[in-house]
Amino acid sequence: MxxxxxxxxxxxxxxxxxxxxxxxxxxxxxxxxxxxxxxxxxxxxxxxxxxxxxxxxxxxxxxxxxxxxxxxxxxxxxxxxxxxxxxxxxxxxxxxxxxxxxxxxxxxxxxxxxxxxxxxxxxxxxxxxxxxxxxxxxxxxxxxxxxxxxxxxGTPIVGLLRGNLRGDTIERIEAVLNATTTFILTEMERGMSFERALERAQKLGIAERDPSGDITGVDAGYKATILHCLAFRPITFNEAKVRGITEVTEGEIERAKARGKTVRLVARVEGGSVTVEPKEIPRDSPLAVESHENAAIIKTDLLGKLVISGAGAGLxxxxxxxxxxxxxxxxxxxxx
The missing domain is CATH 3.40.50.720 (NAD(P)-binding Rossmann-like Domain)
Structure with missing residues (x-):
């Protein structure tokens, strides 16, 4: 022992x-x-x-x-x-x-x-x-x-990239990495305003009292930067291009719904490039998660498309x- x-x-x-x-x-x-x-x-x-x-x-x-x-x-x-x-x-x-x-x-x-x-x-x-x-x-x-x-x-994407995919060349990662923004965007799809959705998220303990790191995309940007360091080469958050959900309108949400799509805060990680921004994605996409779930699509030369999803928040x-x-x-x- x-x-x-x-x-x-x-x-x-x-x-x-x-x-x-x-x-x-x-x-x-x-x-x-x-x-x-x-x-x-x-x-x-x-x-x-x-x-x-x-x-x-x-x-x-x-x-x-x-x-x-x-x-x-x-x-x-x-x-x-x-x-x-x-x-x-x-x-x-x-x-x-x-x-x-x-x-x-x-x-x-x-x-x-x-x-x-x-x-x-x-x-x-x-x-x-x-x-x-x-x-x-x-x-x-x-x-x-x-x-x-x-x-x-606890969803083991870090361990996956750091240990299990050493023989693969990572080509691209797309991911939804922030549960607070997912919750807010989901509530907006149900007809709630951004302000009311954020207030509800705070009441439920999903959003912090100061939610700025989540809604401005900084939290997702930190995480995407770490993924880039693991999958490609070390960079810093200062090199990431980040736009949050504060400017997403109810009209944009409704237009996406009419096209059979949904809006999520999506991180895209490629060699030398990290972007985080709200994007329309198909409803059947692995990234169309709800609640506190996160998801990532990892594209490699050997495995092709690998999807990992699971809880991205919670104690x-x-x-x-x-x-x-x-x-x-x-x-x-x-x-x-």
Missing amino acids: GEVILSIFGFGNVGRATAQVLLEKAGIFREKYGVNIKVVSISDTSGTVWLPEGIDLPEALLVKENFGKLSKWTNDYEVYNLSPREAVREIDADVVIDVTNDKNAWEWHRTALREGKGVVTSNKPPLAFHYEELIKEAEKRDLPYLFEATVMA KETASGVIGDILKASLTLLKR
């Missing part, structure tokens, strides 16, 4: 969902993979709780649920005021888990790698802007740097991607 020590950054919805799965499936992971996973620190915006002997995850979840922040947790635990970079340096862990939205997290990802620690992340901007540097840093040190949950949540779904990467990282490190 091998032990792997984790340091978790971010204890919002995804962080708590990840902790819940680690708690519920600890026995399965020990039995199936021979891995005992121990969490020694958890950080949220209020501070860092750190106990080398291992944190009581049920209690951590209870404190966060009842009080909203870890700094309220005083029983047997000291709360440290550490920056992420300081925490990465000072806390003894094998793998750093980043489930934050910190756009500057690439700096402490790099620090973690330089400290000899693997990294698992669901955070998109570090990869959308610093993919090449981070991957080279990880490869130089032979450390896992894993990011399945950055694109399509359990995103936790699936994070947990899968934690296990991959753990098994990689234990083989040394």
